[in-house]
Amino acid sequence: MQETRLPEPVAASLAAVRRGLTSPDVIEQLATLATGYTPDRAQEMEEPTYYDYPVLQAPTWTWEIVWYFFFGGLAAGCYIIATVAALFGSREDRAVTRTGYYLSLLMLLPCPPLLIKDLGKPERFLHMLRVFKVKSPMSMGTWGLVTFSLFSGVTAVIQAARDGILGKWWGARLLAALPQRLIALAGTGSGLFLGSYTGVLLTATSVPLWSRSKHLGGVFAASATSTSCALISLVLRLTGAPAKTLHKLERLEWAALTVEMVGLFTFLRGSGRAGLALVGAGPGEHGPTFWRFVFGAGLSIPWLLSTLSLFGKPKKRTMRGLLVGLLVLTGGYFLRHTIIEAGHTSSRDARVTLWHSKH
Amino acid sequence: MGSNMAEAHPVGFANVVKAKELGAKVIHVDPHYSRTSALANMYIPTRAGTDIVFMGAIIRYLLENNLYFHEYVLHYTNAASLVKESFRDTEELDGIFSGFDPETGNYVDQGSWDYQPGDDGHPLTDPTLQNPQCVLQIMRRHFARYTPEMVEQVCGVPREQWEVVVRTLVENSGRERTSALCYAVGWTQQSKGVQIIRTAAIMQLLLGNIGRPGGGIMALRGHASIQGSTDVPTLYDLLAGYMPQPAAMIEPQEQEAKDRPTDTTWGEASGKHASALSQQTLEEYLSSSGQKFGWWSNIPAYMRSLLQAWYAEAANEEDGNCVYRWIPKITGDHSHLATTYDMLDGKVKGYLLFGQNPAAGSTDSRLQRKALQQLDWMAVFDLYETETASFWQRGPVPHLDVVDPSQIKTEVFFLPAAGSTEKSGTFTNTGRLLQWHDKAIDPPGDARSDLWYVYQFGKRLKQLYAGSQEARDQAIQALTWDYERIEPEPGSRILDDPDSELVLKEINGYYVYPPGQTGGPGSESLQGPLGLREAPHVPNFGALKVDGSTACGSWIYSGVYPEPGKNLAASRTPGGHTFLQWGFSWPANRRILYNRASADPQGRPWSERKKYIWWDEAAKKWTGDDVPDFPINKPPDYTPPPGATGIDALSGSDPFIMKPDGKGWLYAPKGLRDGPLPTHYEPAESPVHNALYTQQSNPAARYYKGKPFNKLAAVGDENYPIVITTYRLTEHHVSGQMTRWMPWLNALQPALFAEISPELAAEKKIKNGDWIIVSTPRGEIDARALVTRRMRPLRVQGRVVHQIGLPFHWGYKGRVKGSITNDLAHMVLEPNVSIEEAKAFTCNIRPGKLL
Amino acid sequence: MAVESSQQQTAIPHYPQWEPLRSVVSTFVGNKVAPLPEQPKMGFFTDTSLCIGCKACEVACKQWNQLQAKNPSWTGTSYDNTESLGAITWRHVQFIEDIGPAAMLPPPLPLFGKLAEAKSEGLIPETPPGTALPFFNTERWLMRSDVCKHCANAPCQEACPTGAIIRTEFDTVYVQQDICNGCGYCVVACPFGVIARDDDGTHTARKCTLCYDRMKEGIEPACSKTCPTDSIQYGEVDKLKAHARERLGFLQQQGVQEARLYGVDDTILEGGLNSFFLLLDEPEVYNLPADPPRPSNHVAPASFWAVLTAIVLGIFSILFFKE
């Protein structure tokens, strides 16, 4: 049980961070650090706008899209990790493959309903398939989702057939004989797409927070990986899997978290003033949530924990692993949540919008 | 000046914008910076109610610096006419003219204002303009105290700004150029409104800007056909075409001492007080209303034709005198607002209200609602159930006066009216232009046109009195009253709508005895008398006769419908310099009145640039871009032979043909109730004393002192130190009934607000958007504060005077509601036209909301 | 006002009512509807120097298109209670109060004495010498009627995943109401905050149609037709642009140095706007982005970074699993 207790200095610094993160000043400082922009309220008030009425329309997207992004990322990530495990992993890693494909399909299931629910006219969902438009990430995304659904479905069914879940009749045998790896290779392509197009989709808008820096796709891709990794290992830890496999996932987790953090900071740096909607402490800005749940609980703590694990021997470390997994999943959710919400804030901020278009 | 043209007349203002594009300079002088100011080359904030000083100083400047248009002034105005020696100016009497009776508050004897009559009946003149009694010299003395310093002291306008206006005006007037003045109710709704307009007229005459293209004083008329309502009048003191309503002497007045020089120059009944006419017979009427010289000498023909139109054959009895007796005579001020007081006193029993909403739209609306309670019955003809129609049921929220229906005896009938698109007829606009509009759809449900109501009402009255033997009912029995449609209107479900083109025909006039026939009424050979339906149309008012052979509903409109099938009001042919084929503008389709003045005395255009009407020597007639407003063949060098009367008594260089002397009146020797020359008086409520005279406010205005609900704040009252003015917004129409039922418009201006300067807001601790309470001695209302730099404090007589402005479009009926601004206003009436002073009074403000 | 147009008055076939299924099919089978005849590009030139803020355009648009009224709410932001464009507001008149604290005096006028002299000698100059009033007074109340820009490269149209947003034969940007499924992507794509989803009504994205229904019949749009001062001018884009440049020249010659054009040249969104403006101040004063990025340009760099991240992580995962 000892291993689950945090080392003293870590606990102390976390407490300090916790305390700090509740203070707007500290959040402001962190925001400045992250975005490289020191807010100058006086100067900002000097800038002309039209009564601070928004320049842009607020996005129509709310919780459905947040969950869709979350589940979509998981579906894609799980699929890809499963495929990598299948192609490159050891025999023991099959557990990853199996769990990954099932989870992928499971995570995919809520996506279409969420997407449809989000539409103004859900009954016209099929209109999405009227056109194929390379310039429109949403068009591409829909096609991507359709394609991926096919692959994910087929792969999972093959997996099921191989796992004997479908029984032993000829059809199941036929399915089991299909070249799963080949299909998965192609599916991974569409998975990669699905995992990252959401970020591209947001980038290809006029909302300053989403579009100023071009790195959101990368952040989302990394987050898809980290959350999927977390989900798979969570399930594997609960269902029991070899420590070695789990350790592989831990390392991948660490790598994904590292890339995600680097990506996130690149994103914030690139966003500059536009990033404040996400990380600042001003009215309507989402800094408090971001620093606590995305950066703090969702990234740095699990990163620290997995860093610790990284240097240890491949052990089970169930509790710590479970904690990391949960934290990463929560963080992944809040990342999408705050980015969407802060996008609303950003679209309302006329001064930032006007600054963005000028600089 | 005195108009928020861009907001209240946006379509008309488009032409101002166009003119500006072509190089015209637009100057806006107004207490509040409005959408009009935004487009102007220059905006000058001024204190409400001080325009006579602003323009008076310009007049003085023109006179002192010899900058007036000499030739024009000498030949076309009465500058050279000599005024009676007995005339005393405000200079001598400290703010009042001779003839004032402090007891009645009237200029009871205006004889001293008149010209010195010459032998031929024409006024004496001094063409050298040196005689101290000549108009120009009197004006010099009168305006001497209207200095630029006074503009600063009284209007709060820095001298430099005023100077720019003077210079711009001078530079843009003369032979080559003209300047126009536009005004509306910023000038009229003042206790001296008519005199403000007179000041403008004097200024424009001095600059030579009347009767010429690009010149003039444009009265921007209000409601869609308010011009029409004075032409074919709904006014109590006018008959059709600006003929006065006959008056009865209320109490016969003693003839004043014989030495009073009260005889007049032009055949007016002499020796009588101007305020006490007796017009019991047609002769009396014609001699006192008509003129010996000038166009108004035609009044007998116009009056006779009017009687003919109303009473047909009966008008021939006693040469028209018989029916003249039936025409109601006025005995005093029966205007809408004056009647309100009578109503309050219980003197008015019933009220027919067509398209008006006094409970919210009229001044001192709280008093209005009180007055309505004294009625026995009221019928409201309107598109909506207005504040007035529901006054017995509710009042403004928050309640100033709790309305208890059980305590109100007035029986109210609501009759749904048809809107303008649901009936055909004419609109007469600011340019005196009649434009016919066709009916687009039937009115809904029981709604009917006003014409329908009035016609049916008349028919029922005639039925009611058909059997009466009473002499007093003959007026109704003999009235011609047949506008029935022969065939129902195609596509309409309303079968008994009267024929509005038939009404137009009556207004245009027709031959009761067609021309080309010899003899007159009673002669055998005549084909006639003919009724309205079958009679041929008269071509124009030139055809109207005094012998009863013609009938005409309003002589100035004659010519609008010269022959069957030719309704000129409906013509829509654009093109030409003056769009003469578009609609019909009275009189005789002239676009510019007195346009003879656009040529010099010899009949040549003043300049090539400003060519408009000129004398064509070869053709021996006047010609040009417009219909000449002059006898077409009268040469410029015509001089009237001795003893000539009527229009022949005016020379070939007298452009102002409606005036008995043919001149533009710098000085008004008669016709006004408050003096021959404009004089600055402070508004009835003012934060300051009159800096020019001891006389504080217009002595002839009617104050109704002591009447309830009409308390006035004292001069400089510390409790009411702020000047308040009221105005319109483009988004709403007057009392709001026509717009506040329309969600699209409500979204544009949803609530009543008060515009206040940041300085005043700071002083009163008010922030933009706060609720504030505005109070006057008449009442309190609440509104949102719109703190804006468009309002600014002025420096007047060494102190800071704040002004605030409120629109007045809200009330307690409609989809959006709000306080009634008119609950604040008082009811002091201008002496000539009985208009309220809604444009300048005093108030106070504080943060808060009434509950 | 309509600037004379060379639009052909031929009968123009109407767009067919596409049912969802057929449209899906037609995606693969191809569009069988004959293309509409080419027409000249049509657009608006909104000249704010002529606007009197009467809002007739707003009301005319609501009336013609039978758009719902906004809930009445008083804002206290000058005379603008409309606030912004939106799903049921396709014209919006802005009011900007730019008035200094102190009354500014106009420049002194020269030569006045000479004029008096000239007059007394009977010589009246053809043009008055010192009439040098500025074209606008120094205290300004700027008004502008905002509308969809009908961008030459319209981000909303580029974003639309259903093809609901099309360019018409007049090169205007038009939302086919029977196709739009309300995904909301155009809403965030438009850099001017124009198009919005009508959540209380049609649930589709709506915006100015440039009165496509009227245009097809050769009738001028409702708003420009109503505008009393011709602040809104409708016509062929090329002619209008030429006119806008002329107008700018005129104003600058009149000393209105603040005047500038917005969307006339090709810089904005790499192709300019078919509905452009003459402004009397910086674009930001009117809430107009000076040079908004074109969202579709972000697709490539964003994809690059996404792919790069994926590759990095892919390599990591391969490495980790391989060992």
Ligand SMILES: Nc1nc2c(c(=O)[nH]1)N[C@H]1C(S)=C(S)[C@@H](COP(=O)(O)OP(=O)(O)OC[C@H]3O[C@@H](n4cnc5c(=O)[nH]c(N)nc54)[C@H](O)[C@@H]3O)O[C@H]1N2
């Ligand atoms: N949209 C709209 N249009 C309308 C109407 C409407 O209700 N709504 N009403 C119609 C009617 S009935 C009428 S009568 C006309 C009226 O047309 P306007 O007279 O143009 O309308 P108001 O807004 O009352 O304008 C009065 C202007 O005079 C200014 N003013 C007030 N006092 C003074 C003063 O002492 N001196 C000077 N120089 N200016 C002063 C006010 O600040 C205001 O700007 O509009 C007609 N048109």
Ligand SMILES: Nc1nc2c(c(=O)[nH]1)N[C@H]1C(S)=C(S)[C@@H](COP(=O)(O)OP(=O)(O)OC[C@H]3O[C@@H](n4cnc5c(=O)[nH]c(N)nc54)[C@H](O)[C@@H]3O)O[C@H]1N2
């Ligand atoms: N404080 C302040 N008060 C003012 C003014 C001001 O400037 N300041 N201005 C004054 C002026 S200039 C005016 S003109 C008055 C106007 O005052 P009102 O005439 O009382 O005001 P409106 O709201 O125009 O009322 C007109 C009514 O006629 C109805 N109506 C419209 N068309 C028809 C029709 O065809 N037939 C019939 N029967 N009814 C119809 C409308 O529904 C409306 O209820 O207000 C005056 N009051």
Ligand code: SF4
């Ligand atoms: S409401 Fe009618 S009369 Fe008044 S400005 Fe508009 S068009 Fe002219």
Ligand code: SF4
């Ligand atoms: S302004 Fe916005 S809505 Fe209009 S065409 Fe451009 S992107 Fe589309």
Ligand code: SF4
């Ligand atoms: S909301 Fe409609 S118009 Fe807008 S992008 Fe989506 S489908 Fe296209």
Ligand code: SF4
């Ligand atoms: S063009 Fe038509 S749809 Fe567009 S703003 Fe004008 S009136 Fe409205």
Ligand code: SF4
């Ligand atoms: S654009 Fe035209 S119609 Fe619209 S507010 Fe300006 S002047 Fe009025």
Ligand SMILES: [Mo]
């Ligand atoms: Mo009026």
